[in-house]
Amino acid sequence: MIDRVSGVPAYRQVAADLRGKISDGTYPAGSKLPSERTLIDDYGVSRITIREAIGLLRSEGLVVAEHGRGVFVRATAPLVRLSRSRLSKAARDANQAYFLGDAASTGFTPTVQVTIRFEDASPEHAAVLDVPVGSELLVRQRVMLETVSRCSSLRHDCRAN
Known part of the structure; x- marks a missing residue:
């Protein structure tokens, strides 16, 4: 499954394949990914490669790791708008609609x-x-x-x- 002559790092190839399986519903939201050992056997790569691939998916927000339990596909969190002023003329004039207005109302930059x-x-x-x-x-x-x-x-x- 891993193309060793493509020039694409093995961990990126593994991450891309897992991302595709998440996207097509093979691993739906909330489901547990296979164990490291299973992924190592399936892809024919090292433990470090699997961990780098999972790390990439974690950084993209697609999966979460729970210590002692495994890696799970993250459920899409609902988008919550906190800023009451996000639609005000002052917020629009300051280019603070939505995200920036929400950030200001919660105190982070x-x-x-x-x-x-x-x-x-x-x-x-x-x-x-x-x-x-x-x-x-x-x-x-x-x-x-x-x-x-x-x-x-x-x-x-x-x-x-």
């Missing part, structure tokens, strides 16, 4: 990282956006640190002429 890039539409994105596969898409990715939220936006035909 967030860090927001925004990246914008163009990429070709994958079959999944093309189906969702009803565009041909390979169409150029504008992708905006916003990572909000301290709440470990991630918000991506895809737009079609946004390149300036």
Whole structure:
């Protein structure tokens, strides 16, 4: 299963496969992932490689490890809006709608990282956006640190002429 000549680290390949199994429902929310020993045997890699793969999935918020119990697929937590002023004109004028307003109301200072890039539409994105596969898409990715939220936006035909 692991392609040792691809140049992609083995732990990333294992993480990608597990991520796919989480995404397709093989491991639904709340379910326990197989033991380290089972994963080692299934993927033919070392314990360290499995731990790095699980660590990557943990950093993405897909799984949680419970000491002595195992690794479980994280259930999607409901998004709770705390800020009462998030829709006020003052909050909008200060560009503090939603996340920043919520952060201010709970007393922490967030860090927001925004990246914008163009990429070709994958079959999944093309189906969702009803565009041909390979169409150029504008992708905006916003990572909000301290709440470990991630918000991506895809737009079609946004390149300036």
